[in-house]
Amino acid sequence: MDGVGFLYLFVLAGVAGYVMIARVPSVLHLSLLSGANFIHGVVLCGAMLALSRADQDIERLVGFLAVALAAANVVGGYLVTDRLLKLFERRVSTQRARRDQLGAGEPVRRDDA
Amino acid sequence: MNHSLPLAVELAWFFAALLLLFGLRNLSIPSRARNGLYLAAAGMVIAVLAGLAHPELGANLVMMIVALLIGGSLAWWHARRPATSSVAASIAIYSGLGGGAAAAIATVTLLQIGERPEVLPLVAVLGGFAGSVSLAGSLVAALRLHGRLERRSGTVQRQVAYLASGVSVLLLGVLLSASTTAHPILLLLFLCLSLTFGVLMTLPVAVVDLPVAISIFNALSGLAVALDGFVLGNTVMTVAGTVVFAAGLLLTRLMARSANRRLGEIMYSGFGVAFEDRTMDRPPDDVSLIDADDAAVALAYARRIVVVPGFGMATSQAQHKLRELTQLLEERGVETAFAIHPVAGRMPGHMDVLLAEAGVPYDRIYDLADINEEFDKVDRVLVVGASDIVNPAARTDPDSPLYELPILDVDKSDGVIALHRGTGTGYSGAENPLFSAPGTRVLQGDARQSVQDLITALKELD
Numbered sequence: 001m002d003g004v005g006f007l008y009l010f011v012l013a014g015v016a017g018y019v020m021i022a023r024v025p026s027v028l029h030l031s032l033l034s035g036a037n038f039i040h041g042v043v044l045c046g047a048m049l050a051l052s053r054a055d056q057d058i059e060r061l062v063g064f065l066a067v068a069l070a071a072a073n074v075v076g077g078y079l080v081t082d083r084l085l086k087l088f089e090r091r092v093s094t095q096r097a098r099r100d101q102l103g104a105g106e107p108v109r110r111d112d113a
Numbered sequence: 114m115n116h117s118l119p120l121a122v123e124l125a126w127f128f129a130a131l132l133l134l135f136g137l138r139n140l141s142i143p144s145r146a147r148n149g150l151y152l153a154a155a156g157m158v159i160a161v162l163a164g165l166a167h168p169e170l171g172a173n174l175v176m177m178i179v180a181l182l183i184g185g186s187l188a189w190w191h192a193r194r195p196a197t198s199s200v201a202a203s204i205a206i207y208s209g210l211g212g213g214a215a216a217a218i219a220t221v222t223l224l225q226i227g228e229r230p231e232v233l234p235l236v237a238v239l240g241g242f243a244g245s246v247s248l249a250g251s252l253v254a255a256l257r258l259h260g261r262l263e264r265r266s267g268t269v270q271r272q273v274a275y276l277a278s279g280v281s282v283l284l285l286g287v288l289l290s291a292s293t294t295a296h297p298i299l300l301l302l303f304l305c306l307s308l309t310f311g312v313l314m315t316l317p318v319a320v321v322d323l324p325v326a327i328s329i330f331n332a333l334s335g336l337a338v339a340l341d342g343f344v345l346g347n348t349v350m351t352v353a354g355t356v357v358f359a360a361g362l363l364l365t366r367l368m369a370r371s372a373n374r375r376l377g378e379i380m381y382s383g384f385g386v387a388f389e390d391r392t393m394d395r396p397p398d399d400v401s402l403i404d405a406d407d408a409a410v411a412l413a414y415a416r417r418i419v420v421v422p423g424f425g426m427a428t429s430q431a432q433h434k435l436r437e438l439t440q441l442l443e444e445r446g447v448e449t450a451f452a453i454h455p456v457a458g459r460m461p462g463h464m465d466v467l468l469a470e471a472g473v474p475y476d477r478i479y480d481l482a483d484i485n486e487e488f489d490k491v492d493r494v495l496v497v498g499a500s501d502i503v504n505p506a507a508r509t510d511p512d513s514p515l516y517e518l519p520i521l522d523v524d525k526s527d528g529v530i531a532l533h534r535g536t537g538t539g540y541s542g543a544e545n546p547l548f549s550a551p552g553t554r555v556l557q558g559d560a561r562q563s564v565q566d567l568i569t570a571l572k573e574l575d
C-alpha cells in the first residue's frame with residue numbers, strides 16, 4: 001500500500017464509518033462507543049507483528065507492552081460491549097412486556113430474567 | 114513493502130475488514146446490535162489468525178504468548194468484576210489501552226527507522242502522538258469518573274503548560290519526522306510530552322462531559338490504529354481504525370448534541386476559569402430543608418413512591434444504597450418505582466446501566482412516557498441528584514433555557530423529597546422552582562451519604 005493508496009482508503013473508509021452509524025438512536029450511544037472500542041482492538045494484529053520484528057531489548061520491551069495492551073483492549077472491549085447489550089436487551093423486553101400488558105388487558109409473561 | 118505477503122493473508126484481512134465494518138454498522142441498529150458484536154468478533158478472530166500467518170511472525174513467540182495471557186487475563190478479570198464503578202470508565206480504560214498499544218507500535222517502528230527505509234516517519238510520529246494522547250486522556254477520564262482525581266481548573270500555569278507541551282510536541286514531531294535515523298532520547302521526550310498533553314487536556318473537563326471526552330479519545334485511538342496500519346502494511350488495521358475514527362467523531366457530536374452541549378464548550382470551557390465549589394453554597398431562603406429522620410418517616414408511611422435518579426446519583430455512586438433503600442421500603446409495603454428521563458445523567462442509557470448494575474429489577478424501571486401520567490397518584494417522589502429533568506419551568510417559562518424540554522411531572526405528586534448537593538440550579542444553570550415549591554423538601558448533602566442516612570433512619574423506625 002503506497003501513500004496515495006492509503007489516502008484513498010483513509011478517506012473512503014472514513015466516509016463509510018461516518019455514514020454507517022448516522023442513524024444510531026441515543027439509547028445505543030454507549031454500547032456503540034464500546035463496540036467501536038472493541039473494533040480498534042484489531043491493533044493486536046500490528047502489535048504482534050511489531051513484537052516479532054523487535055530485535056533489541058528495548059524494542060522487545062515496547063513490543064511486549066504493545067501486545068499486552070492490545071490484548072486487554074480486545075478482551076475488555078468485547079466483555080463490556082456484551083454486558084451493555086445484555087442490559088439493553090433486557091430493558092427492551094421488559095418494556096415490550098409492559099406495553100403488551102397495557103394493550104392486551106391480560107398479563108403477558110415474558111422471560112427476561 | 115511487504116511484497117512477500119501471501120495472497121491468502123491479504124484476502125483474509127479483506128474479509129475481516131468487511132466483517133468489522135458491518136459489525137460496527139449493525140451495532141448502531143437496535144434490532145441488530147447483538148449480531149453486530151458477533152460479526153465484529155468474527156472479524157477480529159480472522160484478522161488475528163491471518164496475522165499469525167504473516168511470514169515475519171515467529172521471533173519472540175514466548176514473549177508474545179506471555180503478553181497475550183497477561184493482557185487478556187487482566188482485562189478478563191477486570192471486566193467481569195461485579196461492576197461497582199461506571200461503565201464509561203471501563204470503556205475509557207480499554208480504549209486508552211488500545212491507544213497505548215498503537216503508540217507502542219509506532220515507537221518500535223521509529224526505533225527501527227534506520228532499517229526500514231520504506232516507512233514514512235511522519236505517519237508513525239502522528240500515530241504515536243494520537244495513541245499517547247488517547248492513553249493519557251482516557252486514563253485520566255477513568256480516574257476522574259472513579260472519583261480518584263479531582264477536576265483541575267485551567268489556571269494560567271496549566272494553560273501555559275498545556276500550550277507549551279503542545280508546541281514542543283509539534284517541534285519534536287517535525288524533527289523526528291524529518292530524521293532517517295533513530296533518536297531514542299528525543300522519541301522518549303516526544304512520548305512523555307504527548308502524554309502530558311493528553312493529561313492537561315482532560316483535567317479541566319467537567320465530570321458530566323467526560324463521556325463525550327472519552328468518545329473523542331476512542332476516535333483518536335482509532336486514528337492511531339489506522340496510521341499504524343499504514344506503517345506496518347496491515348490493511349485491516351487501516352480500514353477498521355479509520356472507520357472507528359470517523360464513526361467516533363460523529364458519535365462524539367451526537368453525544369454532545371443529546372446532552373445539549375457544543376464540543377468546544379466541553380473541551381475548552383474549563384480553561385481560564387477557576388471553578389467555585391458549589392456544594393457549600395447556602396440554599397436560598399425559600400427552600401424548605403428536611404433532615405433524614407423526617408424524610409425517612411415520610412417515605413415509610415407512603416403508599417406509593419417514585420425515585421427519580423439524575424446525574425448526582427451517578428457522581429456519588431448512590432445506586433447501590435438506593436436499591437437497598439427501596440428494598441427496605443418494599444418490605445414495609447411501600448410500592449416503589451424508578452422513573453428514568455431520556456437524558457438523565459446527560460448520557461443516554463446512563464441511569465439504566467447504573468440501576469441494572471445495582472440490581473434494581475427491570476419491572477421497577479419506567480420510562481418518561483410510561484410513568485408521566487401517573488405522578489398525581491404518587492405520594493412521595495424521591496429526586497436523587499436531578500434538577501433539569503424535573504424543572505417545571507420547562508413547561509411554563511419561555512425564558513428558561515430548558516423551555517419545552519419534556520420533563521418528569523414530579524410536581525404533580527403529593528410531595529417531593531429532593532436529595533441535592535448545592536443550591537436550586539441544575540446543570541443547565543437554570544433556576545429550579547421545584548425546590549422552592551410548597552410541596553418540596555430538600556435533603557442537602559452528597560447523594561450516597563443522604564441515602565445511607567435514610568436507610569439508617571428507616572431501620573431505627575421499628
